[in-house]
Amino acid sequence: MAEYYSSFESGGWGWFLQRITAVVLIGTLAFHFFLLHFVNHAAEITLAGTQARMSQVGYFLTMIVFLVTATFHGVNGVYNALLNQGISGTQKRVAKFGLSLAGLLLIVQGVRVAIAMAGISL
Amino acid sequence: MAQTYDRGAVEDVGRWREFSAGMWAWVLHKFTGWVLVGYLFTHIAVLSTAIGADPAAAPQDLYTTTLVGLEDLLVVRLLEVGLLAVAVFHMLNGIRLLFIDLGLGLERQDQSFYASLIITGAIAVASVPTFLAGV
Numbered sequence: 001m002a003e004y005y006s007s008f009e010s011g012g013w014g015w016f017l018q019r020i021t022a023v024v025l026i027g028t029l030a031f032h033f034f035l036l037h038f039v040n041h042a043a044e045i046t047l048a049g050t051q052a053r054m055s056q057v058g059y060f061l062t063m064i065v066f067l068v069t070a071t072f073h074g075v076n077g078v079y080n081a082l083l084n085q086g087i088s089g090t091q092k093r094v095a096k097f098g099l100s101l102a103g104l105l106l107i108v109q110g111v112r113v114a115i116a117m118a119g120i121s122l
Numbered sequence: 123m124a125q126t127y128d129r130g131a132v133e134d135v136g137r138w139r140e141f142s143a144g145m146w147a148w149v150l151h152k153f154t155g156w157v158l159v160g161y162l163f164t165h166i167a168v169l170s171t172a173i174g175a176d177p178a179a180a181p182q183d184l185y186t187t188t189l190v191g192l193e194d195l196l197v198v199r200l201l202e203v204g205l206l207a208v209a210v211f212h213m214l215n216g217i218r219l220l221f222i223d224l225g226l227g228l229e230r231q232d233q234s235f236y237a238s239l240i241i242t243g244a245i246a247v248a249s250v251p252t253f254l255a256g257v
Contacts, residue, residue: 019220019223022216022220023220025213026213026216026217029209029213030213033206033209037202037206037249037252037253038249038252041252041255041256042189042193042202043189043190043193043194043255043256043257045186045189046180046181046186047172047175047177047180047181047183047185047186048177048180050172050185051177067166070162071162074155074158074159074162075159077155077159078155078156078159081152081155081156102163106162106163106166109166109170110166112170112173113166113169113170113172113173116172116173116174116175117169117172119177
C-alpha cells in the first residue's frame with residue numbers, strides 16, 4: 001500500500017471539473033433536499049409557493065448553478081463510467097457527442113422551467 | 123511519491139465475492155450515480171409542467187395537481203426515501219473520495235466507507251416519518 005497517495009496528477013479538465021462540481025453539489029443538493037422535503041414538504045408544494053421562492057434572485061441563481069453543475073457532474077460521470085467499460089474510437093465519439101447534446105438540452109429545458117417558475121414571461 | 127495499486131478489474135462483476143470494501147464503494151458510487159442522473163432528467167421532465175401552468179387556476183393548475191397527484195402515491199413516497207438514501211451515500215462517499223484524492227485518509231478508506239454506509243442508513247431510517255407523513 002502506498003504511504004502517500006494522490007491522483008491529482010492523473011487528470012485533465014474533465015477530471016478537475018468533476019471534483020469542483022462535486023464540492024458545489026454537496027452544498028446545493030443538501031440545501032435542495034432539506035428545503036423541499038424537511039422545511040417545505042414535497043406534498044405541500046404549490047405553484048404559488050414555487051413562484052415565491054424562484055422570484056428571489058439569490059434562490060433563482062442558486063438553482064441555475066445547481067442545474068448546470070448537476071448536469072455536468074451527472075453526464076460527465078456517465079461518460080467516465082463508459083470509458084471505464086473500455087469504449088474507444090467511434091463509440092467514444094458517439095458517447096461524447098450524445099451525452100453533450102443530452103446535457104445541453106437538459107440545461108436549456110431546466111432554464112425554461114426556472115424562468116416559468118419565476119413567473120417571468122419572455 | 124504516488125504508487126499504483128492493482129485492484130484488478132472491478133468492471134468484471136463476476137469476481138464480486140473477492141471485492142474489498144473499496145471496490146464495493148466504487149460499485150455503489152457508480153450505481154447511485156446512475157440513479158441520480160436518471161432522476162435528474164425525470165425531475166426536470168416532471169417540473170416542466172410549470173411551463174404554461176396558469177396561476178389563475180391555482181390550486182388546480184397543472185404543476186400543483188401533478189405534484190400533489192404523485193405525492194398521493196405511497197410508492198412515490200417510498201421511492202423518495204430511496205432517493206434520499208442514494209443521494210446521501212453518493213455525497214458521503216464523494217466526500218470520502220475527495221479526501222482520498224487530496225491524499226488524506228487512504229489508510230482508513232475501508233472504515234470511512236463503512237461509516238458512509240452506517241450514516242446513510244441512519245439518515246434514511248430517520249427520514250421515513252417525514253416522507254410518509256399524510257399519505
